[in-house]
Structures are given as C-alpha cells and as structure tokens.
Amino acid sequence: MSGKYIKNLLCIGAGYVGGPTMAMIASKCPQYRVTLVDINHQRIDEWNSDRLPIYEPGLDEVVRAARGKNLFFSTDIENNIREADIIFVSVNTPTKTFGVGAGMAADLQYWEKTARQIIACSESSKIVVEKSTLPVRTALAMERILNSNDKGLHFDVLSNPEFLAEGTAIKDLLSPDRVLIGSRLTDSGVAARQQIVDIYANWVPADKILTSDVWSSELSKLVANVFLSQRISTINAISAICEKTEADVTNVARAVGMDQRIGARYLNASIGFGGSCFKKDILNLVYISKSYGLDEVADYLHYVVKMNDYQKERFVESMLQAMFNTLAGKRICLFGFAFKADTGDTRESPAIYIAKRLLEERADLVITDPKALRNARKDLAGGGDHVTYIADPYEAVSGCHAIAVMTEWDLYKSLDYKKIFEKMIKPAFIFDGRNIIDHPRCFDIGFNIYPLGKPPLTHLE
Ligand code: NAD
Ligand code: UGA
Numbered sequence: 001m002s003g004k005y006i007k008n009l010l011c012i013g014a015g016y017v018g019g020p021t022m023a024m025i026a027s028k029c030p031q032y033r034v035t036l037v038d039i040n041h042q043r044i045d046e047w048n049s050d051r052l053p054i055y056e057p058g059l060d061e062v063v064r065a066a067r068g069k070n071l072f073f074s075t076d077i078e079n080n081i082r083e084a085d086i087i088f089v090s091v092n093t094p095t096k097t098f099g100v101g102a103g104m105a106a107d108l109q110y111w112e113k114t115a116r117q118i119i120a121c122s123e124s125s126k127i128v129v130e131k132s133t134l135p136v137r138t139a140l141a142m143e144r145i146l147n148s149n150d151k152g153l154h155f156d157v158l159s160n161p162e163f164l165a166e167g168t169a170i171k172d173l174l175s176p177d178r179v180l181i182g183s184r185l186t187d188s189g190v191a192a193r194q195q196i197v198d199i200y201a202n203w204v205p206a207d208k209i210l211t212s213d214v215w216s217s218e219l220s221k222l223v224a225n226v227f228l229s230q231r232i233s234t235i236n237a238i239s240a241i242c243e244k245t246e247a248d249v250t251n252v253a254r255a256v257g258m259d260q261r262i263g264a265r266y267l268n269a270s271i272g273f274g275g276s277c278f279k280k281d282i283l284n285l286v287y288i289s290k291s292y293g294l295d296e297v298a299d300y301l302h303y304v305v306k307m308n309d310y311q312k313e314r315f316v317e318s319m320l321q322a323m324f325n326t327l328a329g330k331r332i333c334l335f336g337f338a339f340k341a342d343t344g345d346t347r348e349s350p351a352i353y354i355a356k357r358l359l360e361e362r363a364d365l366v367i368t369d370p371k372a373l374r375n376a377r378k379d380l381a382g383g384g385d386h387v388t389y390i391a392d393p394y395e396a397v398s399g400c401h402a403i404a405v406m407t408e409w410d411l412y413k414s415l416d417y418k419k420i421f422e423k424m425i426k427p428a429f430i431f432d433g434r435n436i437i438d439h440p441r442c443f444d445i446g447f448n449i450y451p452l453g454k455p456p457l458t459h460l461e
Contacts, residue, residue: 005033005070009199010084012114014038014047014073016054016169016276016345017131017162018090023062024173026071028203035072035080047073055344055371058170081121086195088160089114090131095280104287106135106280115145118155125154127192131162133281135288136219139182156192158183159214161221166275167342179209182217189214222285226301229278231266233307239269239453240314249453250435269453271354271406271433272311274339276347279305312350315404315452316357319431322450322458323402328362331425333400335393336407336434337369337376344371350433351406352379358404359383368396370411394419402429408436421445427460 011022014036026034038044046053048067052060063071074080081087091114096107111132118128128146130139139157146155159182164172179200183193193211200209212220235253242249249269257264273279282304289298320327339349346352349372355365359380365387367376373389380387390396393412397403397420405412413436421428421442430442431450439449443457450456 006031007033007085007195008083009034009086009088010080011036011088011090011131012038012077012081012117013090013092013110013132014040014043014053015090015092016056016166017164018088019047019052019054020056020059020062020164020169020173021090021131021162022088023059023066023071024170025199026066026069027062029199030066030070032199033070033072034066035074035084037074037077037080039075039077041075044073044075055342056166056169057342062170077117078121081118082123084126086127086129087118088129088131090162092276093132093134093280094276095283101287104283104290106133106284106287108134108138108141111138111142112145115142119146119149119151119153122149122151122153122155127156127158127195129196130157130159130218133161133221133225133277133284134159134218135284136215136222138218139214154188156183156188157214158189158192158196159217159221160196161217163221163224166345167340174203176204176208179204180212180217180220181209182212182214185213222281225278225281226285226304228266229273229282229308230304232268232270232273233304233311235267235269236272236311237307239311242453243318243455246455247453248455252453268408269435270311270350270408271315271452272308272350274347274349274351275345279308279348312353313357315350315431315433316354316361318450319358319402319404319429320361322431322448322456323429326361327358329364330401331364331366331399332358332402332404333366333368333393333397335368335403335405335412336372336409337367337379338372338407338409341407341409344369344375346372346375346379349379349406351376354404354406354433355380355383355387359386362386364388366390366396366400368393369407370409372407394423398423399425400428401425402431404431405433405436408434412436413438417442417447418445421447 009032011018022034022036043053091110093106096102096105142157181193181196183189239249253267257267286298286302337351367389429448435451443449448458
C-alpha cells in the first residue's frame, strides 16, 4: 500500500504503446498511482509538456485529465522500480540488425536490460508484465533472470500483449475487442494474473478479459499480426491480378468481405502495409519457426512480407511505365508520408521505400503530410536538394508532374482537385496508392488516373 493509492504501477518505456496504455489505465483507475519512465529524457519532457511526443487522436485529453493527479512521467528509473508493485515493460523490440538472426529475430537487448535493472533496484517482490511484443517463451528467460536474484525476492512474469492500432489507440484502449493476460498456472501465477484482471475490470467488461497460459498469450499477439497482415498481402496480390484483367479490387473486396466467415476489414488494397510491427512480428515468427525446424511454416509466413515488398516495387514500376519510362528531373508530390492516417509515425512506412526508389530514378520529390513531416525529414535525410517538405498540399503540388497518394488521410479526399490540376505540369498524373480519391471526377478534370487494382483512366491513348 502506498498512501492514498492502493498500488504503484510502473511502465518502463514511454512510447507509442506505454504512453497511451498507461494514460488510459490512470484515467480509469484513480486508485492506482501510475508512473512511466524512459531512458529518453526528451520524450519524458514532452510527455510533461503541452506538446506530447506522439500524435494520437484523443490522447491529449486523456493525458491532461490524469497527469499530475495519478499519472506521472519521470526519468528516475531506479527509484520508481523500487517503489513499484507491478511493472509493465513496454520497451521496443525491433528486428535484430546484427549477429545470429540478423534481419529476422527480435532484438531483446532493451528487454533484457530492463530485467537486469529491475533486479538491481528491487527491494520487494513484484509482478512484471510483458507489454512489449516478444518471441513466444520469452517470459521463461525473464523469469530466470529475475529469479536469479540473491535478495530472496520472487517475481511473477505475466504476458499482457497490446493490440491497439496507431491512429485509433484511444478508441481501442477504451473498448478493446479483448484484453489478454497470460500467466503461469501456479497459485502464485494465477494470483498475480488476477491483480492485472482487477486493473482492466475497472472499465473493460468481464467477458472481454481473457486469461490463459503465458505461452499462448505471447504467441497470440504474433499470430494476430500475422492474420491481419496476411489479409493485406492477399488483397494486394489480388490487386495485381485485377490490373491485368480489368477487374476492380474494391468490388472484389466488397463481394468477398460480405461473407461473414471472411469479414470486410483489412481488405483495402494499398501500396503495402507499414508500421513498426507487422513486418518485425512476422519475421520474428519466421525465425522462431525455422529455429524449431519448421521450414515449411517459415516459408509460408515469410511470403506475407515478400508480397508486401513486391507491392511497393510494383507501384514504383507502374509509375515509371505510365510516365513514359523516365522520371528523371520530374517533380512528384507524395500525398502523405505516415504509414497510415491519423498518426505522425513513419516507421516502416511504404512511403519511405517508394520515395527512395523515386529518388534513385532521379525524380525530385515534394512531401506533404499533416502530421509526419518531422519524421519524413529524418527518414529522407540523404535526399538533399531533391526533396522538399511543404505542409500545404495546394502549395506542394505547384509545378509537379504527378501526385502519388501514400497515406489515406481524409484531407486528401476533399481537396479542390480542379485548383490542384491548374497548378501542375501537363499531362498531370495521379497514382492513388490508397484508392481514396474520386477517380472519375479527377479524370473529368483532366488528370490521368492510376488507381491500385482497377483499370487506369487516361487521356493519353
Ligand atoms: P517505442 O519505440 O515508441 O517505445 C519504446 C520506448 O522504450 C522508447 O521510448 C525507449 O526509449 C524506451 N526504452 C528502451 N529501453 C529502455 C530501458 N532500458 N529503460 C527505459 N526505457 C527504455 O515503441 P512502441 O511502438 O511503444 O512499442 C513498444 C512495444 O510494444 C514493442 O514490442 C512493440 O512491438 C509493441 N507494440 C507496439 C504497438 C504500436 O502500435 N506501436 C502496438 C502493439 C504492440
Ligand atoms: C497493427 C495492428 O492492427 C494492431 O492490432 C497491433 O497491436 C499493432 O499492429 C502492433 O502490434 O503494433 P498498426 O500497425 O498501428 O496496428 O496499424 P494498422 O491499422 O493495423 O495498419 C497497419 C498497416 O496496414 C498500415 O500501413 C495500413 O495502412 C495498412 N493497411 C491496413 C492496409 O494496407 N490495408 C488495410 O485494409 C488495412
């Protein structure tokens, strides 16, 4: 017990997951003191300021309501570990870039450092909760490290993977499809699990709080991302067939998605999925499968990523072909740079690959995005004078030969395309990598339209 709070909750790692998740817990559970710590001091300063380090609709309000009351952001990791009853670990677990498993396996160095720091600073037994996405059976390694302490302390390691999507994080946290909590099935494990159930039960209906063994919980997180990304790669593969056969991928997705067994979501053809997790989590599972000698399983899963790479390259090649096989010296405006709408995050954004390929073809790029220009500048730092960044889309298109839609921001659906057409070099092209623009209308204005998975509308024949 700690004064007016029934428990101290700590989250190590104040990123895209730790920040919104713990802010939601704090706002729904005033009886808990919730603290986030991070080694990145700038991030903590921003969490304590009026300009939060991440853009997420609704996040400002949730943070503002709880910050300074029962929600705190700090760089003092040691003292906060000492005082915590329950520690959520939400550090990054990127793909390893070196040594064994490079390019495939999860890099667990940040994860392991937190485990060592937890033992070094703890003076009482604690519950440690994996919030990061981790290879199945990571909890075992965590338990071994933590319980190797010589202070007589006991640590229960649980898995509580996060399923929120960026751009809808607050909505997803407020009414999740499910909350999953995995533990050892020992008395101590089950009792620890109940403590986490008790937190979520403050706002999540009981039938949506799922408990399981720890390995199934860890694996379910990876599997959910495999299913979602596999749907996107499948519809993107179909978009290529549509382009050859004059079928329309939107009509196909609608027809297929009305089958209740299939469902309508995650069937939007695109330039490929991005984001920090889909690719890394699939590759992680590919690596795990290979390490168990399940080569056929690994190959099957790996194709989800290979198809995604193919789709990005296919998009660039269709631009090249449509624009008379040369992009050198042409000015192309990228509409959006974030990996999806309603976020400023550009991690693994397909726009990065496409921009770099267009630069290789010696095009000049103008990048516009309502929230992601700061990250875009970092991603394309090597582009020099060949890349400019302009927030206003009307200004951005001035003197351009083509627009390529990278991100499905609502903003791009309702622009005045007549005004835009007038500012562009003719023949003017739109390559709609998200199928969000009114194609017949823009064709009537005079544009040559290249959607994904649909016949082009062109004045050029
Ligand atoms: P992130 O990079 O935004 O945040 C991780 C934070 O951890 C960083 O701020 C980093 O400085 C901090 N950190 C690293 N090592 C630390 C240490 N030793 N002590 C204190 N802080 C440390 O990453 P994220 O997007 O929040 O993802 C975190 C985890 O959640 C990953 O495993 C990811 O796969 C998973 N996940 C992410 C999402 C998402 O939408 N981004 C959704 C579900 C699950
Ligand atoms: C995804 C999952 O949806 C979350 O459940 C999961 O928690 C998270 O990964 C994670 O583990 O990090 P996120 O990557 O934030 O969330 O966003 P999504 O909405 O899933 O979109 C991922 C990518 O797929 C985006 O580039 C998006 O534009 C693309 N996408 C999505 C499509 O191309 N077509 C679709 O139909 C849907």
